[in-house]
Amino acid sequence: MLAVRGLTKSIGTQEILRGVDLDVPKGETLVIIGRSGGGKSVLLKHLVGLMQPDAGEIWIEGQNIIGLSERKLAAIRRKVGILFQGGALFDSMTVEENIAFPLREAGERDSKVIREQVNEMLEVIELEGQQKKMPVNLSGGMKKRVGLARSIIRRPSCILYDEPTAGLDPVVSDSINRLIRRLQERYHVTSVVVTHDMKSAFHIADHIAYLHEGRVYFHGTSAELERSGDTLIQDFLLGRSEGLP
Amino acid sequence: MTRIFTGVGAVVVALFIYVGEVVVLAAETFASIFSQKIRWRIFMDQIVEIGLRSQLVVVITGAFTGAVFAAQTFFQFNKLGMGSAVGAVVSVAICRELGPVLTALMVTGRVGASMSAEIGTMKVTEQVDALRALAVHPVDYLVVPRALAMMLSMPLLVAECIGVGIAAGYLVAIGLLEINGTYYMANMVRWTQMRDIVMGLSKAFCFALLIVFISCHKGLTSREGAVGVGKATTEAVVDSSLAVLICNFFLTMALNIIFPAGYQ
Ligand SMILES: Nc1ncnc2c1ncn2[C@@H]1O[C@H](COP(=O)(O)OP(=O)(O)O)[C@@H](O)[C@H]1O
Ligand SMILES: [Mg+2]
Numbered sequence: 001m002l003a004v005r006g007l008t009k010s011i012g013t014q015e016i017l018r019g020v021d022l023d024v025p026k027g028e029t030l031v032i033i034g035r036s037g038g039g040k041s042v043l044l045k046h047l048v049g050l051m052q053p054d055a056g057e058i059w060i061e062g063q064n065i066i067g068l069s070e071r072k073l074a075a076i077r078r079k080v081g082i083l084f085q086g087g088a089l090f091d092s093m094t095v096e097e098n099i100a101f102p103l104r105e106a107g108e109r110d111s112k113v114i115r116e117q118v119n120e121m122l123e124v125i126e127l128e129g130q131q132k133k134m135p136v137n138l139s140g141g142m143k144k145r146v147g148l149a150r151s152i153i154r155r156p157s158c159i160l161y162d163e164p165t166a167g168l169d170p171v172v173s174d175s176i177n178r179l180i181r182r183l184q185e186r187y188h189v190t191s192v193v194v195t196h197d198m199k200s201a202f203h204i205a206d207h208i209a210y211l212h213e214g215r216v217y218f219h220g221t222s223a224e225l226e227r228s229g230d231t232l233i234q235d236f237l238l239g240r241s242e243g244l245p
Numbered sequence: 246m247t248r249i250f251t252g253v254g255a256v257v258v259a260l261f262i263y264v265g266e267v268v269v270l271a272a273e274t275f276a277s278i279f280s281q282k283i284r285w286r287i288f289m290d291q292i293v294e295i296g297l298r299s300q301l302v303v304v305i306t307g308a309f310t311g312a313v314f315a316a317q318t319f320f321q322f323n324k325l326g327m328g329s330a331v332g333a334v335v336s337v338a339i340c341r342e343l344g345p346v347l348t349a350l351m352v353t354g355r356v357g358a359s360m361s362a363e364i365g366t367m368k369v370t371e372q373v374d375a376l377r378a379l380a381v382h383p384v385d386y387l388v389v390p391r392a393l394a395m396m397l398s399m400p401l402l403v404a405e406c407i408g409v410g411i412a413a414g415y416l417v418a419i420g421l422l423e424i425n426g427t428y429y430m431a432n433m434v435r436w437t438q439m440r441d442i443v444m445g446l447s448k449a450f451c452f453a454l455l456i457v458f459i460s461c462h463k464g465l466t467s468r469e470g471a472v473g474v475g476k477a478t479t480e481a482v483v484d485s486s487l488a489v490l491i492c493n494f495f496l497t498m499a500l501n502i503i504f505p506a507g508y509q
Contacts, residue, residue, distance in 0.1 A: 077378055086370070088371040
């Protein structure tokens with residue numbers, strides 16, 4: 001479904017990705033963990049063609065998306081939804097208009113159909129009755145959930161989540177985790193989840209990849225990760241900073 | 246010495262790249278207008294924003310420019326006993342130069358600034374990336390409606406500015422300076438040709454393109470943070486104003502071949 005080969009990217013003089021290889025089989029959930037500033041958001045943006053790599057390939061459903069024009073990428077982007085780290089809501093639109101945006105853009109004109117689908121989404125993200133609020137009046141976690149609703153309303157076959165639970169309270173975090181699992185179980189969505197939240201990682205992951213210094217340092221199941229004797233990984237899992245230079 | 250040359254060279258290259266980028270944006274916009282779905286609702290919002298909300302600014306600019314120009318012309322012409330020629334001078338000057346240029350500068354300050362600030366803010370808060378991720382081309386969604394609205398609004402705003410300017414000149418000349426109204430009007434109508442008005446409106450259309458593409462380009466290439474957006478906005482206003490003034494000279498020279506000035 002989704003494969004990354006030898007992806008490298010430098011911004012200015014900073015080498016951010018130095019040859020990333022990843023495979024996500026159809027219907028599976030890959031969790032990417034790694035230190036803050038390690039290039040996880042940059043990697044996700046490459047996967048939907050928002051950034052162009054210096055070298056490497058990205059295969060989505062058998063098509064290499066590198067070098068595709070913005071208009072050709074549109075077809076891919078309809079299949080792959082992305083939740084941005086900050087939600088990236090359109091701040092001139094209400095919650096309802098934000099969530100309905102992909103439907104309207106797809107040519108849906110029937111306001112009753114739109115309203116029904118938006119309400120269904122609001123139920124899923126547990127924000128019923130907030131249709132008319134503007135994004136500036138939402139908390140960080142609410143923005144993220146609205147952003148999530150906006151990216152899943154057209155039922156993409158693959159969803160990329162950038163820190164979906166960061167900054168949320170434990171209860172809402174858990175409901176987001178369960179939502180990710182539910183989308184996977186019910187619609188067989190392929191997911192890539194970037195997170196720092198190890199509890200949530202273990203909860204949703206089929207596989208976990210640890211991104212370190214621009215490469216995939218570890219790739220395996222949750223159990224393999226926990227069993228790993230590697231000090232770097234143990235330090236990350238236990239949140240130790242002693243081993244650092 | 247070589248350092249001066251490389252310095253100047255770098256500036257020239259940067260200028261060419263910049264102009265090239267703006268031209269590419271314009272080309273993408275026209276390609277989109279003819280091949281993609283047009284968002285008429287956003288277009289209407291922009292018409293309100295650009296056309297309707299600029300009314301006061303344009304009317305005041307036109308009125309006081311026409312008034313002061315009539316007065317200054319009168320002070321000079323009256324010494325030569327040519328007071329009644331003021332109307333002709335005022336109306337031709339406003340149609341051909343003052344109307345289009347001053348309106349364009351005012352619209353740059355009002356509309357160009359807000360366009361680059363709005364798009365720049367969307368850019369740095371990842372809303373432009375969100376559009377792209379939702380399979381919507383930013384040019385289709387952000388630039389096309391604004392460009393169409395500008396292309397329609399600017400000629401109308403300039404026409405309005407010209408009309409108000411001529412009327413204000415007339416009022417000042419007849420009311421305050423006591424020029425004979427009949428001669429004033431007769432001279433004005435005799436010396437002002439259709440081609441003077443067409444020239445003004447052609448310029449308005451060209452200025453609309455300059456302002457909208459420079460401002461949208463600045464917004465879309467805005468750098469991170471509030472500082473980046475502020476810088477993009479300032480640059481949009483400065484660059485658009487300079488582009489208007491510089492292109493105005495070349496437009497005057499070129500259009501004067503098609504629409505020659507003067508009574509024939
Ligand atoms: N548009 C950009 N311009 C310059 N540097 C960037 C840009 N985006 C990300 N970076 C840099 O790339 C590195 C990785 O960023 P990011 O992918 O956001 O990290 P994270 O793993 O925390 O998501 C950071 O050092 C960041 O400063
Ligand atoms: Mg990040």
